[in-house]
Amino acid sequence: MSVMYTHRIMGAFDLRRLKQHLRRGGVIAYACEACFGLGCLPNNQRGLRQIMTIKQRPQSKGLIVIGDSLNRLQPLLKPLTPSQTELVNQAWPAAKTFIIPCSDKVSALLRGNGRDKLAVRVPAHNDARLLSKLVASPLVSTSCNRSGKRFCTNTREVKRQFGRQVIVVDGRIGRNKQPSQIFDLLSGRRLR
Known part of the structure; x- marks a missing residue:
């Protein structure tokens, strides 16, 4: 990975500052497949509450978590069978989200109340995967918008809607027109 590529992703913010912001419970906005996403560290309660507050989203709804690999996501999940591991590894990277049984340690804010x-x-967005790799953590990924409003597709829209509530990581969204498909891993049923 080149330093120039990293700098383009990080824009005006250096990696050390971004990691500190995330560790303190800060929220970031970054480009994904179809829109900008709002993110924080998935194990940071303050960050999770911040996202719920600025999105005006009910705390009972769960959030999506992205990573640069299944290995990065694995600490949040219950162990997968070899066939399940093969299935998700063959499907990814893609705009395909799987609902998977999670660790008991995962916050209810992250998984949604009463869900396991x-x-x-x-x-399927190189910059989003690189961001996870650079911060060495999975990231929450929920659409960058207030609940019920149009999602942001560029940095100007993010800054207009959220101002200084988030740090914006420069980038361009992918070509997808729709949010990711969602599948239940155990049943194989498509949910969205």
Whole structure:
């Protein structure tokens, strides 16, 4: 990975500052397949509450988590069978989210109240995967918009809608016109 490529992704913010922001419970906005996503560290309660507050989203709804690989996401999940591992690894990277049984340690804010599964994805967006790799963590990935409003597709829209509530990581969204498809891993049923 080249330094120039990393700098383009990080824009005006250096990686050390971004990691500190995330560790303190800060929220970032970054480009994904179809729109900008709002993200935080998935194990940071303050960050999760911040996302719910700025999106005006009910805390009972779960959030999607992305990573640069299944290995990055695995600590949040219950162990997968070899066939399940093969299935998701063959499907990813893609705009395909799987609902998978999660670890008991995963916050209810992340998985949704009363749920024992987590929505996870290795995105088909190089910059989003690189961002996860650079911060060495999975990232929450929910559409960058207030609940019920149009999602943001560029940095100007993010700044207009959220101002200084988030740090914007420069980037361009992918070519997808729709949000990721969602499948239940155990049943194989498409949910979205």
